Amino acid sequence: MPVHFAPHVPQMASDEGVIEAARDAIGDAIIEAKDLVGEITLIVRREAIVDVLRALRDTPGLEYQQLMDIPGADYPDRAERFEVVYELLSLTKNRRIRVKLSTDETTPVPSVTGLWPVAGWLEREVYDMYGVVFSGNHDLRRILTDYGFEGFPQRKDFPLTGHVELRYSEAEKRVVYEPVDLPQDFRAFDFLMPWQGPEYRLPGDEKAMPEEAGAPSPAPPPTGGAKVNPPSKADVPKTTDGPAQTGAGKPADKKAKAQAREPNKAKAENQADKGDSKLPQPKPKTSNRRRPTGAA
DSSP: OOOOOOOOOOOOOOOOTHHHHHHHHGGGEEEEEEEEEEEEEEEEOGGHHHHHHHHHHSSSTTHEEEEEEOOEEEETSSSEEEEEEEEEEETTTTTEEEEEEESSSSOOOOOOTTTTHHHHHHHHHHHHHHHHOEEEEEOOOOOOOTTOOOOOSSSSSTTTOOSSSEEETTTTEEEEEEEOOOOOOOOOOOOOOOOTTTOOOOOGGGTTOOOOOOOOOOOOOOSSSSOOOOOOOOOOOOOOSGGGGSOSSOOOHHHHHHHHHHHHHHHHHHHHHHHHHSSSSOOOOOOOOOOOTOOO
């Protein structure tokens, strides 16, 4: 009988009834509650954020014990342009919830470091990137950028090139800040239609382009009796269609070639014979053995 094993998938509690339980625990602090694509989002009043998160953490049935992250968002068209988002996780129910609030550039947000000490680091990131101030955070310093950084880089109106740039000065033996300078060549853009194409004029193009008014004249022909090759009168370049047109002549007859090779061959053999006669000839071999007595 085959044995079927259940897949090792963590069990997750249903989100059914979470919004109602949150309303009962939080009350009027909830401005709006949404359940979209399987995620619950609560939009709450800014000044009540500490009480809201404490209720979500300690209320039986909700039990969102862990603060996972505090991201931010910027909407410049709004009066309160910044959104601060709190991501909570329930370890006992294995489900999540998102809590949002809005603020502007000057109004502080109450810190939740008294509920989760890790919020100190997360609130510093939001302050560093967006400039949101958290009241009650006693160590609200930059954490991702440099100490002398100007502005808040995650704001939508922050310039892409920044305000200042830093480099290591070999003369001063330290890091120095200077205004942003972007020297780039060929930044003259002509916004033409794609099928027309721009007319770029690079150095050296004048050699291949027609002469313009005021352009230097081409070099004059040599004078003083110097010889100049006359132009060719041929309209069509001369080509060859076979070996006979290359000046090599007609191919010779095979028999004539053989006869031409015979005298050369005989002459080479005679020279070899003459050369061999001049060399010392080897002596004939003789035997020093004595013939036995009585041999015929």
